[in-house]
Amino acid sequence: MNLTDPVHKKVIGIIFIIFSAFGLLSILFYDQFMDFIIRMAAQDGDMLPEAAWIFDFISSLLWGIALIFFIPRIIIGIGLVNQRKWAEVPALVYGIISLINIPIGTLLGVYCILVLTAKKRTEEDY
Template identity: 75%
Template sequence: MNLSDPVHKKVIGVIFIVFSALGLLMLLFYDQLMSVIIGVAQDEPGFDPDAIWVFDLISSFLWGIAIIFFIPRIIIGIGLLNQRKWANVPAMVYGIISLINIPFGTLLGVYCILVFTAKKKGDEDY
């Protein structure tokens, strides 16, 4: 299998876009679910309104992670789909970072390492 073929980079780009979009959707779902839960809890007697800041802090932290990881990966995925050279190094970095996400991130990370370190057919040393 020729891992230096541009098709592999396009596959990685699609996977980056899909995984990041799913992550953003899950985060949106979490935000909406917590809004509903807090709304219901506010109607209960004995609810402490000072506890809402904890949920706001968690939500802010999760959106910060989304800004750092999900949104750039979508941009990198689009760059890989359009075969832009600037997307190779950040894709390799995000591929290595995704190694800690067992099992799918590990597979994606190994695949990124294999694709982005593969030599072209004519570049092999004899």
């Protein structure tokens, strides 16, 4: 398998875009779900109004993580799909970071490292 083929970088870009979009959708779902739960608890009187800031803090923290990881990864994925040279180094960094996300992220990280560090073959290698 020739890992220097540009189609591999496009595949990584598409996977980056899809996983980041799913991540953003899951954070949006969590945010809306927790707002619903907090409103229901406040309506029943089971929750102290002073405790609502904790859930807002957690939601803000998750959106901050989304800004750091998901949004740039979508931009990098678009760059890889369009075969931009500037997207390769950040994609390698995010590929290494995704090794932590077991099992799918580990597979994506290994594939990303293999593709982005592959050397072009010379005529003598064939």
